[in-house]
Amino acid sequence: MMSNKIREYSGRVVNAPGDNILAEPGGVCISRNVFDHIKNKLRGEEPKSQAVKWILSTGIAVLPFTNIGNAPDQEYFSDGITGQIITALSNASHLFVIARNSTFSYKDRSVKIRQIAEELGVKYVLKGSVQKSGEQVRITAQLVDTIEGHHLRAESYDRKMVNLLQLQDEITMDIVAKLQLELSAAELGRLSATRTRSLRAYEKLLRGYKHMPNRTVGDTLKARRFAQEAIELDPG
Structure with a gap:
């Protein structure tokens, strides 16, 4: 269990397992940007001592x-779909x-949910599955409270593909x-904002979204191409 210790480290984003080597034993290291973001949400207690409490009580990882x-x-x-839910939340x-x-x-990777929560420093973990078959899609979503050790919600959503955008909003x-x-x-409004009226355009966006995190020249060009195709399908 992490203690309520926190160390700032300007200019370095710590957002991966095992990347908190700058923290003291039992502590957690976050970037200056993260600290600046969360300190405005904290009231009453001294920000550094309250920051970890806030992250541990409200943190969620979407696997x-x-x-x-x-x-x-x-x-x-x-x-x-996973990425879109992360963005919405x-x-x-x-x-x-x-x-x-x-x-x-x-x-x-085969890693226990509790271990993932401890490594990422969060209380909640959302996991699920997606099954697409023709014009139908089934999405399961399980929200786990890793501190209490039980599911807060486990739901299976069966919809037609034409209702995919509304389904993502519903899950969020x-x-x-x-x-x-x-x-x-x-x-x-931002949680349920309409992204596009065209399902075909949205699928193009999802295809492009997969290439964005890689940040190679080839992936960047592919992401840009899919984005352009999405715009052509839905200029509005």
Whole structure:
């Protein structure tokens, strides 16, 4: 269990397992950017001593959703949906969401949920699966409280592909409701903002999204190409 110690380290983003070597034993190291972000949410106690308490009580890691069926050409779909849920949850100011690059380091690895939570320093873990078959999609989502050791929510969503965007919003709002987060009207708007009217355009975005984290020249060009194709399908 991590103690309530925190050390600032300017200019270095610590967002991967094993990357907190600068912290004292039993402590946790976060970047200056993270500290500056969360200190504005803290009231009353001295910010450094309260920061870890806040992260541990509100932190959530969204693990890569499993691609059911194991079709390699559908991997972009499950990864993209995971990324979109991470992005949506990040709009909730009272929630500390672990970065995609960190959670995706657990992809295709057999690691216990409790261990992942301890390594990332979070209380909640969201895991799930995606199964796409023709014009139907099934998404399962399990929200786990790793401190109490039980599921807060386990749900299976069966929808037609044409309702995929609404389904992602529904999953996000279900998580927010279960965590009893208080959101402003602006935050609610960002959580359920319409991304595109075209499902084909959205699938192009998901394909491009898969290449973005790699940051190689080839992947950047592919991501840009898919983004351009999405714009052509839905210019508005």
